[in-house]
Amino acid sequence: MSETSIDIRGVPVSYGDADALAGFERALLAFQCYVGDPMAELKSVLSEHPDFLLAHLFKAFALYSSSEKRFALAAKSSLQRAAELAPQANPREARLLSAFSRLDDGDWQGACQQIDALLIEHPTDAFALQSAHLMDFFQGDALNLRNRVARVLPHWHADTPGYGYVLSMYAFGLEECNEYAKAESIADQALAINPKDVWGVHAKTHVMEMTGRVDDGIRFMTSRVDDWSPDNNFALHNWWHLCLFYLDKGDVDSILSIFDDQLAPNAEDISIALLDLTALLWRLRLLDIDIGNRMANVADIWATKTSAEAGHYAFNDFHAALAFADCDRADELAELKHAVTAANANAPAQLKSMNTNIGLPLIEAAEFYRRGEYAAALEGFSAVRDKAREFGGSHAQRDVITLSIIESARRAGHKRTARHYLADRQMATPESGLADRIAMRIG
Numbered sequence: 001m002s003e004t005s006i007d008i009r010g011v012p013v014s015y016g017d018a019d020a021l022a023g024f025e026r027a028l029l030a031f032q033c034y035v036g037d038p039m040a041e042l043k044s045v046l047s048e049h050p051d052f053l054l055a056h057l058f059k060a061f062a063l064y065s066s067s068e069k070r071f072a073l074a075a076k077s078s079l080q081r082a083a084e085l086a087p088q089a090n091p092r093e094a095r096l097l098s099a100f101s102r103l104d105d106g107d108w109q110g111a112c113q114q115i116d117a118l119l120i121e122h123p124t125d126a127f128a129l130q131s132a133h134l135m136d137f138f139q140g141d142a143l144n145l146r147n148r149v150a151r152v153l154p155h156w157h158a159d160t161p162g163y164g165y166v167l168s169m170y171a172f173g174l175e176e177c178n179e180y181a182k183a184e185s186i187a188d189q190a191l192a193i194n195p196k197d198v199w200g201v202h203a204k205t206h207v208m209e210m211t212g213r214v215d216d217g218i219r220f221m222t223s224r225v226d227d228w229s230p231d232n233n234f235a236l237h238n239w240w241h242l243c244l245f246y247l248d249k250g251d252v253d254s255i256l257s258i259f260d261d262q263l264a265p266n267a268e269d270i271s272i273a274l275l276d277l278t279a280l281l282w283r284l285r286l287l288d289i290d291i292g293n294r295m296a297n298v299a300d301i302w303a304t305k306t307s308a309e310a311g312h313y314a315f316n317d318f319h320a321a322l323a324f325a326d327c328d329r330a331d332e333l334a335e336l337k338h339a340v341t342a343a344n345a346n347a348p349a350q351l352k353s354m355n356t357n358i359g360l361p362l363i364e365a366a367e368f369y370r371r372g373e374y375a376a377a378l379e380g381f382s383a384v385r386d387k388a389r390e391f392g393g394s395h396a397q398r399d400v401i402t403l404s405i406i407e408s409a410r411r412a413g414h415k416r417t418a419r420h421y422l423a424d425r426q427m428a429t430p431e432s433g434l435a436d437r438i439a440m441r442i443g
């Protein structure tokens, strides 16, 4: 048994081997800045230190946070190994084990409550904080994306290792709570510490997206592409954001060029990558823009996931449905709906709520859209829109529902309804070129 220790932020660790702790910090840094491979670091550490409880917990969460069922199964074995080592756990690690056990049970809220209790005692636990931040994102908990970080920030200082990454989390939380000016200011502070802090880049980009600063957004993203793109695991999502700015400009060539050069799907893509590709192409299709066979390629990959993944995370399922609908694949849509329904029968409460209230109704709305039953699609998308927060994602990502409502209404001949839902975009971002073009389509 190794001596106990504290990490570089003063947080107690039951396993005190210096090399093991250094390996954990390397994994944590990769997790924070999306550069490198935290799993490879953890694997390396655990090969030398198989009883390092905290590394097993980290590995479990990293796998759960993929939002893929196939990795959740692997996460369970890491969690079981951590549970075997529980007798050596300190109270902090026991809380983490308790939190991730709840996560394994599908109880994301319970997991976050456990981590909040941990953060009262150890507010500089960077791993616990980031884990909860990601869980807040996956369950659309905007208030805690902001407030959970705010509750620990008084304990963080400029010389606390990883301070900038905590500011980035706070900036994103502020943005999701519509505090745009403060969000941008905090993101700028984070980027002053580390210009390659991609969560900070992302938070600032969201501010520009939500406030309609399209030219600023393109300038910001393109002028510092070397900071956020090369060798970065989060680059795909930030390319997606850049494409949204080009969409507002009506610059389809730039979007398709980025898609082909940076976003081209492959069979290994995890769903949270695939969904951004899908959402981007769907937005183009809502405008009747020719995208060639790109959505078909994306749908092909979604189809390989249905039997194993459907029902695991409603946000993923919804995007799979959009891909199938756009490609007129009735059988694959039906298969998806059937698989989600079957998985939902034994789903834990929170997931069941997501599937029942959000995921399945959206899949049905996509089915109506595919069949050209646009009035029914309008009704389906509209019924879910204002509660869709529950299935996670950002405001910018969930905006695809509103855009689908508007186009369904237009195609159904319900111009007044289409204009109604377009109006809040026009009020929020009066300079939006996209809103102007949609308004012209509605007529």
Ligand SMILES: [Fe+2]
Binding pocket: 202, 206, 237, 241, 394, 396
């Ligand atoms: Fe985003």
